[in-house]
Amino acid sequence: MLGEKELIKLFPNFKELVQPSGIDLPLDEIFIQKSAGSLIDNEKNLPEIEVLDGPIYTLKSKTAYLGTIDRKIKIPKGYAMTYKPRSTLLRSFVSVQTAVGDPGFYGTLMFLIYNHGEFDYTIKKGDRIAQGVVYEVVGSGEYDGSYQEEE
Numbered sequence: 001m002l003g004e005k006e007l008i009k010l011f012p013n014f015k016e017l018v019q020p021s022g023i024d025l026p027l028d029e030i031f032i033q034k035s036a037g038s039l040i041d042n043e044k045n046l047p048e049i050e051v052l053d054g055p056i057y058t059l060k061s062k063t064a065y066l067g068t069i070d071r072k073i074k075i076p077k078g079y080a081m082t083y084k085p086r087s088t089l090l091r092s093f094v095s096v097q098t099a100v101g102d103p104g105f106y107g108t109l110m111f112l113i114y115n116h117g118e119f120d121y122t123i124k125k126g127d128r129i130a131q132g133v134v135y136e137v138v139g140s141g142e143y144d145g146s147y148q149e150e151e
């Protein structure tokens with residue numbers, strides 16, 4: 001796992017968000033699901049989504065949302081990331097579910113946010129929702145998947 005000094009060098013865009021052993025990740029926009037999706041024989045059909053009006057978002061009880069992270073991230077080749085929710089959200093009955101950030105990925109991170117609670121949860125654009133933890137990858141390849149954006 002990488003610490004502050006390495007993270008500042010590798011992720012200059014996130015300088016002010018670097019923590020002793022990770023990078024804080026602020027919420028940008030929140031989306032709701034508008035249609036069905038599917039995954040059949042690796043053919044992805046992502047659900048349509050609709051952005052909610054911000055900057056203050058109300059997450060309804062027992063409802064799933066997608067949240068994007070403010071500013072695009074470049075994960076250098078040779079490194080990978082995992083993303084952990086802020087415990088404040090967990091203590092508020094809200095989970096942030098995440099996958100792995102691949103070496104070489106450039107683009108916008110999108111996480112699944114679910115309000116497990118019985119009540120609304122209110123959150124504002126710019127508030128930190130997760131922490132990215134970075135690992136060195138031995139014998140790393142480079143991401144070339146469908147979510148890669150042009151740098």
Ligand SMILES: O=c1ccn([C@H]2C[C@H](O)[C@@H](COP(=O)(O)OP(=O)(O)OP(=O)(O)O)O2)c(=O)[nH]1
Nearest residue numbers: 098099100101102105108109110111145146147
């Ligand atoms: O919670 C996450 C985790 C990762 N990513 C970004 C970084 C990662 O490198 C990229 C692709 O993730 P993944 O490899 O899990 O995508 P996939 O479902 O396997 O699709 P593809 O094969 O097109 O990459 O999405 C997210 O947006 N959200």
